[in-house]
Amino acid sequence: DGQITVSGLTKRYKNLLAVDGLSFTVQSGRVTGFLGPNGAGKTTTLRMLLNLVTPTAGTATIGGARYADLTDPVRTVGAVLEASAAHRGRTGRNHLRVLCAAAGLPDHRADDVLELVGLTPAAKRKFKGYSLGMRQRLGIAAAMLGDPKVLILDEPANGLDPEGIRWMRGFLQSLAKQGRTVLVSSHLLSEMELLADDVVIIAAGKLVRQGPVAEVLASM
Ligand code: ADP
């Protein structure tokens, strides 16, 4: 399945230990929040999971394999690392169709994922007219093109209004109910309380706590 396992994961930048011997697991069928203050090492950890940053030590696996060893990465894991950037004059739909072509996925996946994130009404509008919330949804749509078992989102609620955050909550919960693994980072405890079932808390690159949100919060 899509369990994420991080084991002794470490990233050193010169004298800075951005991630320092971090170990935790993320279960499928749950939304897991990845919480820590700015600079705690969340983005670096997520980028190591996706083979975008090379660990100094330790391992990060998805469904038992390192990202680089996944036989079908597009259908295994989708990621939203920052608000979607598309060509300004391109429609949301065309943006996704270009990504489909690049990933060897059928064109109709573009329409499927637009529907999934509620962007069908804006499918034929140009990206430059999209609000921040719409750009965030387009990024999520892109991550869902391969119908992945695992979805990784870095600070997806940043800059969203309460309505956008409510939508995010319902969307991520529905993915989890389908048995997918959802890992979502934030530096705000209040967002974790809204979005997540479980939480992994880090500070200065180290694990602080891991468990169901309610339990972890009650013990703090
Ligand atoms: P977070 O996502 O929790 O805010 P980051 O993973 O972005 O944390 O950063 C962790 C620490 O590593 C920070 O001190 C940051 O400045 C530093 N850092 C991140 N990327 C690099 C890099 N490419 N080179 C040097 N330092 C980096």
Ligand code: ADP
């Ligand atoms: P990598 O993760 O492969 O080091 P990045 O694109 O993250 O590549 O960063 C490229 C360079 O930009 C880094 O080597 C570093 O010098 C600098 N850098 C990026 N992010 C940060 C950061 N948060 N703090 C300090 N330096 C950074």
